[in-house]
Amino acid sequence: MKHFWGLCLLLTLFACSSDSTNRNPYLQEVSFRFDLNLNLPLYSNLKNVGNPVYVGNSGVGTRGAFVMNIGSGYYAFEASCPNHAPNDCSTMTIDGQNVVCSCEGYTYSLFTGQQLDRPNDGKRYHDLLYYRATQSGNVVTISN
Template sequence: MRRFLGCILLIFLISCSSDSTNRNPYLQEVNFRFDLNLNLPLYNGLNNIGNPVYVGNDGVGTRGVFVMRAGLSGAQFVAWEASCPNHAPNTCSTMSIDGQNVVCDCEGYTYNLFTGQQLDRPDDGGRYYDLLFYRATQSGNTVVISN
């Protein structure tokens, strides 16, 4: 009986794991859902691959969301948080679109909208974060962005 209980205890200890993900300490997890109608002129740019659109509606992300049609076939959409991921949200943390990149107005950091990666990461040994990704799925002429 002792061996059986010992085996059960060992199984529980082995099955436990620690979450080693590096969660961004500056951005909160915001639950939301927003529907983009691709027929509206405001979101017309999303009908072409590589044309990002900023959605700054209240309740969409922390400081809004950047949405872009991506992928070789153009059947995929990506959505990223519009607040710079490398400092707490403030008056200058909402990034601006620069082609297929976004730029933080505070430090001038640049991020790619296809991958979400920071393009000009300083080599100072500090911890830097890439853009926060949101789910974007298409259903007919509607793109649903959610977290």
């Protein structure tokens, strides 16, 4: 019986993986929590599907976050371009239902977080860094 439990423990240890291939090397994953009150005029656009809002408050992500009502809930993404280290031009801007990085002109969808104009040059490109967004009544909480 002792060997059985030892074997189980050994198998459990080998089953665990520390694969960090999905980790973005340019963005730190900082912990935060921020509430958006949909009754405030600043966030009232989030009541409608497809109207993104930039939240640039201190302590929200690295460079803030983009939040959008996608119909079935809310998505929140980091506002710093995921394909280079944060710098003067890395805070993206809203362009309809997409965001654009002014450094390279890369465009990302706020419905999926995917890069829409990924170059075919063999290099690795990252999609937007996703943050949790949950709704409780008229409050949307974004966190990481």
